[in-house]
Amino acid sequence: SFFLIQRSTVPKNSPDTTGNTAGNLNNHGLFCEDDGIVYFSNAYDFGHLYYMNSDGTNIKKLWNVPVQYINAGGKYLYYYQGAADAQTAFGFTGNMLGVYRIRKNGTRNKCLDRTPSGILNLIGNAIYYQHYDNTDGMTLYSVQTNGQQKQQISQKIITPSTTQNGIIYFHDMEEQFRLSAFDTQLHSVTPIYDGKLYNPVLHKEYMYYMNVADNYSLYRYHMANGTIEKLTVDRVDTFNVYGDYIYYQKNDTVSPALMRIRTDGSDATLIMEGNFTDINITSYYTYFSAFDSPVPMYRTSTSGTPAVSEFVDAAS
Numbered sequence: 001s002f003f004l005i006q007r008s009t010v011p012k013n014s015p016d017t018t019g020n021t022a023g024n025l026n027n028h029g030l031f032c033e034d035d036g037i038v039y040f041s042n043a044y045d046f047g048h049l050y051y052m053n054s055d056g057t058n059i060k061k062l063w064n065v066p067v068q069y070i071n072a073g074g075k076y077l078y079y080y081q082g083a084a085d086a087q088t089a090f091g092f093t094g095n096m097l098g099v100y101r102i103r104k105n106g107t108r109n110k111c112l113d114r115t116p117s118g119i120l121n122l123i124g125n126a127i128y129y130q131h132y133d134n135t136d137g138m139t140l141y142s143v144q145t146n147g148q149q150k151q152q153i154s155q156k157i158i159t160p161s162t163t164q165n166g167i168i169y170f171h172d173m174e175e176q177f178r179l180s181a182f183d184t185q186l187h188s189v190t191p192i193y194d195g196k197l198y199n200p201v202l203h204k205e206y207m208y209y210m211n212v213a214d215n216y217s218l219y220r221y222h223m224a225n226g227t228i229e230k231l232t233v234d235r236v237d238t239f240n241v242y243g244d245y246i247y248y249q250k251n252d253t254v255s256p257a258l259m260r261i262r263t264d265g266s267d268a269t270l271i272m273e274g275n276f277t278d279i280n281i282t283s284y285y286t287y288f289s290a291f292d293s294p295v296p297m298y299r300t301s302t303s304g305t306p307a308v309s310e311f312v313d314a315a316s
Contacts, residue, residue: 010101010146011074012125018163019071019078019122022201023240024280025161029079029119031280031287034072037104038282041067043294044315047082049102055284056299059313062106069129071122076145077102078127080117099129101145112143113150121160121168123184128153128160128168142184153187162202169207171197177212179221193221195228203241203263210236218248220263231265242281243303247288249276258288260306271300272308287311 020032030041033054039062042050047066052059071078078101098114118130118138122145131141131152140154162169163184169192172180179193179200197209198216206220211230218231218239232248239248241263250257258271258279275291276298285299297311 010076013073013122013145015124015166017073017122017124019073019120019127020069021240021242021281022162022203023242025069025119025121026159026199026201027238027240027278027280029069029071029280030278031282032070032072032077033282039070039072039077039104040280040287040314041070042314043289043297047294049077049079050314051104054282056311056313062104063102063109065100069117069120071120071127072104073122073145075104077104078112078120078122078145080120080129099127099143101147110147112147113141119159119161121163123160123163123166123168126184128163128184130157130159140182153184154182154189156182156189158182159199162200162207164202169200169202171200171209179207179209193226195219195221197221199239201239201241206263208239208241208246208263210239216251218246218265229265231261232259232268234259237275238277238279240279240281240286242286245303247271247279247281247286249279269306271306272298 020029032039036054039051041047049063049067051062066082067079069080081100097116099112102109116132120129125145126142128142130138132138138157139152140158142153143150159170160168166184168182171177177196181190181192196212198212200207200209208220210216211219216235218236220229235251237249237251246261250259256275257273258276260269276288277291280287286302287299299311300306300308
């Protein structure tokens with residue numbers, strides 16, 4: 001019937017839709033902000049899917065499964081469902097690893113590919129994701145948001161977190177970590193810049209990255225004129241960029257710490273001493289957790305005066 005056809009149709013996104021920020025996706029995509037709402041993986045509740053206002057108020061549970069790599073586009077969320085916890089292992093979810101789609105109101109959950117997967121990103125009307133199987137190992141797949149046209153589009157290990165205008169920018173491990181561009185229409189790879197980089201993040205006119213050749217310190221590369229700037233002397237474990245700021249984990253045997261700098265490398269500020277990971281940034285808050293434990297979840301004002309607190313509202 002007409003009604004059934006309508007029900008099964010996923011409305012088209014605009015072609016420039018991106019499901020989450022590159023920096024968040026490089027940090028497991030545990031938080032995703034869209035239209036004033038933040039969708040997140042609640043570590044206090046087995047990583048299940050929750051949502052709240054951008055300022056952290058009105059927290060509600062959306063779906064009873066552990067999620068990572070959350071993406072938002074139109075009326076839908078897309079995510080990777082990880083290993084089920086003990087509570088749900090004997091329930092209906094079992095161990096249903098895979099790439100999923102769900103309405104933002106928590107209905108019409110659908111599996112798009114039942115597979116172990118790494119980073120996934122919504123680009124326009126397709127999900128691009130790192131698909132793993134025993135035959136090919138890690139390769140790049142895509143599937144349309146309506147679940148059609150699932151296909152392997154590259155045998156390379158491509159991290160699809162950084163994208164612009166239908167191009168995925170990635171560190172090409174087979175080519176000494178050079179910056180390469182994957183065209184999602186032509187399925188072709190073009191070299192961009194020969195520096196040895198890791199986890200590139202495109203932000204405004206710059207590509208930010210960890211320089212493999214220089215002890216993983218932070219650099220940026222101007223995409224138009226090719227200028228290169230070193231931003232930290234610190235060795236970096238992970239980083240994220242948002243607005244005027246970069247948050248990064250300083251790797252140091254004596255005094256490891258979560259740090260914040262401006263995007264030009266100035267104004268270095270200590271956020272919190274210790275080893276932290278999963279730095280996810282929203283307009284209000286930057287969220288992170290200790291390297292060895294997902295709880296407590298911590299947060300600090302993204303662009304205001306640093307003041308770290310435990311995200312206790314998510315625990316109640």
